[in-house]
Amino acid sequence: MRSVKVLPNTATEAQLPASDSSPENPFVARPPSSREKILEVAESLFAVGGYAGVGMRQIAASVGLSKSSLFHHFPTKLELYAEVLDRVIERLELGLCGEAAHPGKAADQLDHWIASIVGTLAESAPAARLLLRALVDDDPFPAIEFQPTDREPMSFEIRLDRVIDRFRTLLEEGIADGVFRPVSVGDAIQSTIGAIVFHFASGDLGEALIGEPIFSGSAVDRRRREVSEFIRRGLLA
Amino acid sequence: MRSVKVLPNTATEAQLPASDSSPENPFVARPPSSREKILEVAESLFAVGGYAGVGMRQIAASVGLSKSSLFHHFPTKLELYAEVLDRVIERLELGLCGEAAHPGKAADQLDHWIASIVGTLAESAPAARLLLRALVDDDPFPAIEFQPTDREPMSFEIRLDRVIDRFRTLLEEGIADGVFRPVSVGDAIQSTIGAIVFHFASGDLGEALIGEPIFSGSAVDRRRREVSEFIRRGLLA
DNA sequence: GGCCTTGCCGACCGATCGGTCGGTCTGTAA
DNA sequence: TTACAGACCGACCGATCGGTCGGCAAGGCC
Numbered sequence: 001m002r003s004v005k006v007l008p009n010t011a012t013e014a015q016l017p018a019s020d021s022s023p024e025n026p027f028v029a030r031p032p033s034s035r036e037k038i039l040e041v042a043e044s045l046f047a048v049g050g051y052a053g054v055g056m057r058q059i060a061a062s063v064g065l066s067k068s069s070l071f072h073h074f075p076t077k078l079e080l081y082a083e084v085l086d087r088v089i090e091r092l093e094l095g096l097c098g099e100a101a102h103p104g105k106a107a108d109q110l111d112h113w114i115a116s117i118v119g120t121l122a123e124s125a126p127a128a129r130l131l132l133r134a135l136v137d138d139d140p141f142p143a144i145e146f147q148p149t150d151r152e153p154m155s156f157e158i159r160l161d162r163v164i165d166r167f168r169t170l171l172e173e174g175i176a177d178g179v180f181r182p183v184s185v186g187d188a189i190q191s192t193i194g195a196i197v198f199h200f201a202s203g204d205l206g207e208a209l210i211g212e213p214i215f216s217g218s219a220v221d222r223r224r225r226e227v228s229e230f231i232r233r234g235l236l237a
Numbered sequence: 238m239r240s241v242k243v244l245p246n247t248a249t250e251a252q253l254p255a256s257d258s259s260p261e262n263p264f265v266a267r268p269p270s271s272r273e274k275i276l277e278v279a280e281s282l283f284a285v286g287g288y289a290g291v292g293m294r295q296i297a298a299s300v301g302l303s304k305s306s307l308f309h310h311f312p313t314k315l316e317l318y319a320e321v322l323d324r325v326i327e328r329l330e331l332g333l334c335g336e337a338a339h340p341g342k343a344a345d346q347l348d349h350w351i352a353s354i355v356g357t358l359a360e361s362a363p364a365a366r367l368l369l370r371a372l373v374d375d376d377p378f379p380a381i382e383f384q385p386t387d388r389e390p391m392s393f394e395i396r397l398d399r400v401i402d403r404f405r406t407l408l409e410e411g412i413a414d415g416v417f418r419p420v421s422v423g424d425a426i427q428s429t430i431g432a433i434v435f436h437f438a439s440g441d442l443g444e445a446l447i448g449e450p451i452f453s454g455s456a457v458d459r460r461r462r463e464v465s466e467f468i469r470r471g472l473l474a
Numbered sequence: 475g476g477c478c479t480t481g482c483c484g485a486c487c488g489a490t491c492g493g494t495c496g497g498t499c500t501g502t503a504a
Numbered sequence: 505t506t507a508c509a510g511a512c513c514g515a516c517c518g519a520t521c522g523g524t525c526g527g528c529a530a531g532g533c534c
Contacts, residue, residue, distance in 0.1 A: 052287060053289035056522065057522095066483050068482070071524080077522065136438045183467070191432040195429075230425070292490075304492090305494085
């Protein structure tokens with residue numbers, strides 16, 4: 001149903017370089033385009049309410065636009081949601097891409113991996129929840145009645161699969177080298193994802209458990225150390 | 238708002254002993270009461286769609302009743318959802334209660350704990366998803382506009398807190414005894430919950446990762462071993 | 475001046491939402 | 505037979521849902 005989706009998005013794309021070329025402008029540090037504002041607001045709202053739990057009116061009101069204007073930037077609610085998810089996975093990829101230059105032993109690579117993902121998830125509160133919802137909600141979106149039998153995989157899903165595949169390779173090589181225990185790779189991935197992502201999605205419960213806001217600097221630093229050590233020991237031979 | 242809730246439920250309660258007293262009845266092996274059927278159907282639907290993603294009409298149609306009949310058994314959608322969650326946490330408690338008789342070293346207790354929870358989550362597919370949603374969805378329910386400032390904690394939440402508290406005690410004692418590393422207890426709990434619960438909530442992704450249905454016997458057995466060993470090594474000194 | 479594009483809006487649409495109401499049917503006790 | 509209670513249902517309610525449509529204002533281009 002949805003086409004290949006090369007969204008026009010000309011405004012943002014064309015505006016950014018132009019503004020960038022005059023970096024001395026002291027006023028209005030890049031007034032975020034409406035499109036960008038919509039995406040950010042939608043991200044935080046979808047994170048706490050889920051796809052079905054947030055209405056276009058609510059998003060519009062939070063942005064400060066009318067509902068009609070939302071549909072001027074995004075053809076449907078589903079496309080808006082898809083683009084929100086895309087932004088999340090893109091940030092993850094970006095962080096991992098920076099770490100990809102880190103060659104070395106599998107154990108070190110694992111550390112960099114975990115540090116990168118923890119860092120990315122800690123940067124924006126909605127990310128982990130969105131990710132967890134997307135992983136748990138069957139297929140792509142919750143509660144869609146019709147199953148088009150052969151739904152196209154959606155950008156978000158294939159990109160996520162690619163990330164997970166790279167992690168699987170990391171584990172398999174580590175096992176082959178004798179660095180990691182001969183674990184069931186699939187189960188190890190599941191345990192790792194759960195341990196890392198859940199924490200930053202756990203909201204009030206997590207805050208109650210660790211005794212301070214999840215996203216505070218000290219909590220994030222400690223989390224990085226703790227979960228890294230936890231997973232290292234869980235995997236190392 | 239909600240009262241102590243000692244639901245009438247007389248039909249079920251009164252009917253069961255009567256039927257039990259005539260166990261030779263070959264016909265209709267305990268036709269589950271409508272109320273029970275509603276709870277079961279609602280559990281599986283809420284698990285995949287979330288609270289906001291499932292309508293009372295959809296539940297009613299799946300049960301084979303009219304929507305009005307649902308409201309005959311449950312005053313509101315929210316109360317139905319709350320009772321669904323209660324059943325899930327109750328099953329968890331029941332499993333742990335059986336294991337509580339297992340005294341011994343902290344490491345052994347940890348193993349029994351993990352085995353019990355994995356067993357309970359593996360028994361019914363919706364449980365893990367429901368649990369994860371309840372943990373991630375802020376407070377109790379998703380996307381409730383009004384925050385009554387001091388919402389009553391809800392049976393589900395306090396019972397869950399109790400379970401987690403017992404687990405925290407287990408970890409703290411293990412650390413005091415030198416059995417476990419001196420980890421940050423809060424973070425360790427988060428990692429453990431994530432590693433255990435996420436897997437059984439991961440649906441298609443999990444199936445793709447491990448190469449077989451998550452809830453198949455062999456997958457559950459392996460999962461129990463793998464996640465148990467993973468967490469043990471992550472915690473042991 | 476005319477003209478087109480872009481961002482935005484109010485008003486409106488059909489569908490669906492949670493929930494209510496009046497009523498029927500059935501089984502049981504008096 | 506009558507009376508009552510519980511299970512169940514169709515019809516309906518106001519509110520809200522995602523989405524459409526026509527039009528207004530501003531800026532660039534000819």
